[in-house]
Amino acid sequence: MDFSIKQKNVFKRIVIPVGVVVLLMVIAINVYNYAPTLVQTHTGLSRALSNISALGMFVSIWLGVYIAHPMAFFAGASMKERFVVSFSTPVIWSIKLLVGSSAIYSGGDLAFWVFYPLITGVVGATLLNMGISEIICRMIFSKRYPYSISVLTPSVFIIFLIGLIIVPLSLYKGGTVFFYIFVDCYTWLFS
Numbered sequence: 001m002d003f004s005i006k007q008k009n010v011f012k013r014i015v016i017p018v019g020v021v022v023l024l025m026v027i028a029i030n031v032y033n034y035a036p037t038l039v040q041t042h043t044g045l046s047r048a049l050s051n052i053s054a055l056g057m058f059v060s061i062w063l064g065v066y067i068a069h070p071m072a073f074f075a076g077a078s079m080k081e082r083f084v085v086s087f088s089t090p091v092i093w094s095i096k097l098l099v100g101s102s103a104i105y106s107g108g109d110l111a112f113w114v115f116y117p118l119i120t121g122v123v124g125a126t127l128l129n130m131g132i133s134e135i136i137c138r139m140i141f142s143k144r145y146p147y148s149i150s151v152l153t154p155s156v157f158i159i160f161l162i163g164l165i166i167v168p169l170s171l172y173k174g175g176t177v178f179f180y181i182f183v184d185c186y187t188w189l190f191s
Contacts, residue, residue, distance in 0.1 A: 005141070007076030014081055017071035018088040021064035025089055028056030061122060064089045065129040073137040079155060086130040090122045109190050117170060117179045124166025131160025 007013070031053035038046040060067075065086045072085040094114075101113050113119070138151045170178050 005074060005076040013072055013075040013077040014085055017068035017075070017077075017085045020071070021060050021068045021089045022092060024056055024067075025060035025064070025093065028053045028060060032057060060089055061093045062090075062125050063129060065126055065133050069130055069133040070137050073134070073141075082134070083130070086133075087126055090126045094119045094122065109186075112186055112189065115182060115185075117175055117182055120166065120178070121170040121175070124163050124170055126163070127159050128163025128167050131156060131163055134159065 031049055035046050035049035035053060038049070068085045068089070069082055072082045077085060097116070097119060098110065098113055101116075102110055105113060134156045135151060138149050138156070142149050142151055172178065
C-alpha cells in the first residue's frame, strides 16, 4: 500500500497556495491605504477598515505560512516547493519595502536594506513558522498513515532551529538592539 501523498499539478501545489496568501496581502494593503481617505466622512468605518486590514496584513505576511504551507504539503509539493511557497509572500512584501526605499537610497545603501530588521524578522518568522507547520503537517499525515513519514527530519529541524534563533534575537528588547546594530553598521558603512 502506498502511503505517499499523491502529487497534484504545479497549479495546485504552488500557484494556488501562493496566490491565496498574496491575494490576501494585496487586498489588505490596499484597504489599509484606502481607509484614511474615509476619516473625514466615516471615522468609525475608517478605523474599522484600518484595523481589519492591518490584521489581514499581519496574517498574510507574518503568518501566511500556516495557510500556504499546508495547502502545498497536502497537494504533494516537494520540500523545495514548500520552501518557495512559504517564502513567496514575505519575499514579495520585502521587495515592496525595498522598492519603496529605492526612492531614497540607491546602490550599496539599498543593498544593505536587505538587513533591515523588518526584513530579517519576517525571514526568521517564516523559517520558524514553516518549521512548525511542517512538523504539524507531518504529524497529521503520520497519524493517518503510521510509519509512513518521519515527523522530525534534519531539514525540518534545521529550518525550525534557524527560525528559533533569528526570531528571539530580532525581538530582543523590543527589537531595538538589532535596530541599533543595523543603524550603527549603516552609519559606519555609508557615512
